[in-house]
Amino acid sequence: MMVNPSPGVLYVLVCGSPMARDVGILVALAQDEGWEVCVITTPDGRKFVDVAALQAQTGHPVRSSYKSPGDPDVLPAATAMIVAPATVNTVNKWAAGITDTLVLGLLVEAYGYGVPISVVPYTNKVMALHPSLHESVAKLRDWGVHVLYGDEYCRLGGPGQTDRFRGQFPWRRALQAVSGAVTTAAGRVEPGAVS
Numbered sequence: 001m002m003v004n005p006s007p008g009v010l011y012v013l014v015c016g017s018p019m020a021r022d023v024g025i026l027v028a029l030a031q032d033e034g035w036e037v038c039v040i041t042t043p044d045g046r047k048f049v050d051v052a053a054l055q056a057q058t059g060h061p062v063r064s065s066y067k068s069p070g071d072p073d074v075l076p077a078a079t080a081m082i083v084a085p086a087t088v089n090t091v092n093k094w095a096a097g098i099t100d101t102l103v104l105g106l107l108v109e110a111y112g113y114g115v116p117i118s119v120v121p122y123t124n125k126v127m128a129l130h131p132s133l134h135e136s137v138a139k140l141r142d143w144g145v146h147v148l149y150g151d152e153y154c155r156l157g158g159p160g161q162t163d164r165f166r167g168q169f170p171w172r173r174a175l176q177a178v179s180g181a182v183t184t185a186a187g188r189v190e191p192g193a194v195s
């Protein structure tokens with residue numbers, strides 16, 4: 001029987017939203033497709049996930065901060081990245097090129113390497129009205145990031161109800177977006193192990 005080659009290494013980047021509790025769903029879907037998966041969270045994202053369970057599921061440490069100078073890289077270089085859930089905070093800082101978390105550092109460097117990225121911004125519907133979020137989403141789309149944002153992907157709840165539409169969260173569609181991109185990406189700079 002022919003076995004498909006692994007598509008590569010997928011970084012799943014997780015921010016501080018209750019939707020992060022379900023990120024194991026995405027890890028399992030990606031592993032079923034043959035991806036080697038590494039989970040990296042923001043410092044706030046780390047509060048919403050089961051770190052021990054994700055480490056057991058992926059076989060990699062869940063990193064949340066930059067390494068110290070001289071420390072070795074502990075994760076393999078990324079072939080593709082998915083940011084889900086992505087907070088307003090991280091989306092706006094990413095669009096501005098800010099790198100004050102490991103997640104943001106990886107994303108800013110990924111642009112230079114040409115790594116395919118999909119992102120699922122998620123917040124409550126009042127925060128979602130802020131104009132900066134829309135400007136940032138437009139910038140990311142312009143740069144070729146696959147942005148899954150809008151009612152057709154996942155509806156937003158009111159303040160305090162950010163997990164109201166938990167069952168709709170588009171984990172599979174976020175994976176499909178990068179899976180399609182890696183099969184068409186040729187000739188990009190090979191990524192190094194970063195940060």
Ligand SMILES: Cc1cc2nc3c(=O)[nH]c(=O)nc-3n(C[C@H](O)[C@H](O)[C@H](O)COP(=O)(O)O)c2cc1C
Nearest residue numbers: 015016017018042044045087088089090122123162
């Ligand atoms: C219980 C709780 C739920 C939150 N849910 C969201 C959310 O769904 N989307 C969002 O943009 N921010 C949400 N926040 C706010 C972010 O966690 C906060 O802006 C944080 O600074 C984000 O940091 P990060 O972008 O580095 O993960 C929530 C905060 C708390 C305490």
